[in-house]
Amino acid sequence: MNTAERKNLMSEVGNFVRFIISELKPKGKILTPFNVITGAIILAGGVLIVIRFVKGLGATTNLSQDFPWGIWIGFDVMGGVAIAAGGYVIPFMVYILGLEKYHPIVRPAVLTGFLGYCFYGGALLLDLGRPWHVINPLIGNSFGLSSVLFLIAWHFFLYTICEFVEFSPAITEWLGWKRIRQIVGGLTVGAVIFGITLSTLHQSALGALFLMAPTKVHPLWYTNLPVLFFVSSIFGGLSMVIVESSISHKVFQVDPEHHASFDDIVVGLGKAAAGTLFLYFTLKIISIAHGNHWHLLNTSMGHWYLVELIGFVVIPCLLFTYGVRTRNVKLIQTVAFFTVVGVLLNRLNVSIIAFKWDAANRYVPSWMEIVITLAVICAEMWAFRWVVNRMPVLTEHKGWEEEDNVVQMKKEVA
Amino acid sequence: MRRRDFLKTAAISGGALLTGGLASAGTLKSAQDVFNEMASVLVDTTRCIGCRSCEEACAEAHGLPVPDIDDESVFERHRKTDPNHWTVVNRYETEKGTVYAKKQCMHCNQPACASACLVKAMYKTPEGPVIWRGNKCMGCRYCMISCPFDIPKFEYDSPNPRIRKCIMCYERLEKGEQPACVEACPEEAIVFGKRGELLEEAKRRIYNNPDKYVHHVYGEHEVGGTGWLYLAAVPFEQLGFPTNVGTRPYPELTKEFLYGVSLVLLIWPAFLLGISHARREEVKKEEVKKAK
């Protein structure tokens, strides 16, 4: 390397570092109510996390020998992963089914998925008693191959990489790395296919975890767990995409063309959600019939089951259908919100509420568990905002397309 | 094309990686013989006098706080094991009067805890005892979710928490000694031996005293058989034993799912690729039509 080259390189690196530093600074007003409130929660959560690691799980959580898993698993991981499912559902619709209409929401959906796994999967570290061994399932000589959790560990790891690859075009555009953009762009379809496969498996695997507790999970929820978890992740993910995009469209800058197609997209997603909700409902009924659990419906747990099934499956399904018929975007967005709540409730039911439903000492989360959970959610929103304000997520990256088209044409000619 | 090859290899190796260990779990031809050779303990609750010597011996053997065994008040409630008490003797009022029953890890033949553990920290030793290995455990507590007897216990108050439970005095067995509790029992209510022999002994006792015992050895078939076997004069639910755990080994509960996983890993990518190709052709045709 001669001096000129070296100088060149140095200045490149310098520019890069300067760019990153300037991007790290917050954009927009700092002291907004949103920032103040979420900032306070994150700060409080941070302090509590320190206490958790210094004093152990007992000091911060209400976990017990009878209830080893609380909301950090039941809500953050189980629920968070389910509603992050948009990260595979939308790419499936666009890259596999070729439904180009949904292209504008691929990136936000993948970003939501990616951050969801980073933060809610990351919340798992808080819950692990011995997190310094978290790498053991990946390296090491002690693969617990018969464990569903082993599969989940691997899948979380691989899937997060897939989501990163799928999102990386946006990162390279932001950094202006054109050559790398082309390379990672070429990986997209592979990553999508691998990602969908992994998602199918670990979404259902989260349900399969509880197959090991046949005497502890209430029979109404126990039957057919893996399939039900998978199907509910689909409408959970779809609904979350609707909710997230309707918020994004109010809060962030969006391309005008996107605005135009936005209603169409929401209606389409609502239709897909209605369809999968109906499928889910059918599966639920089959599961009750399969286990012949009709008589259990008329117990107090059965009533609670019906609240979940009717209030958060049947009614959303009908309202989605109605909203799609009448093209009522507002209605669809509202129903999507309740569907998300319903999926979260289902995960809580399986992992906490219907888990040892007849135990004398029930688990109720401590305020510290709740604050830390909120802090994780707030931190994720900050990360989302940071990315969206910098990278071409809701907006199209301008400038490269024409050249790209030329390249594309050349390729096709050749 | 290259991509497809990559996916294929990934799927195959992934399938093997994620599910390959399964085959070895339940398909051993002479599994029963293997289990029969394993270290095992027989508890005859008709002999137990509730002296709690076993609790004391256990605590001493493992450096746990030694309980005051003259304190009768502990019998007022049905205790569970905890990180500092790996075995407890409980008192039950039954149709045939007061009965004492010692509880601890059952050392299952095919333990739920070990099959659930993603790092093999919970481990069924070839000798029989199910032990916990701290250098592997990440503290996920899935073993606690899975154990049908709620035995693994977690040190919630420690920043460096361990899973604690009876390990059948594994170190003592390695030295050729008996479990501490067995040695301490003044009534020979607990005896140590090979599982096959103890099973025979249990059946002999039932056969010789058909009126004294219920005709059931708890642990012979429960959850696919356990290393600890129990005899009793009254039905076992009266002694606080779960009777809804079935006879199917727990690892089998997720076996089908894990088989399904390797299938999906093989089929899904090809299937998705196929759809996406077909759809792309369709879209192209539509575009051509439109152009015309």
Ligand code: SF4
């Ligand atoms: S009783 Fe529970 S902890 Fe003991 S070996 Fe069986 S599954 Fe494992």
Ligand code: SF4
């Ligand atoms: S807590 Fe430890 S021993 Fe139990 S399943 Fe998790 S890693 Fe295995």
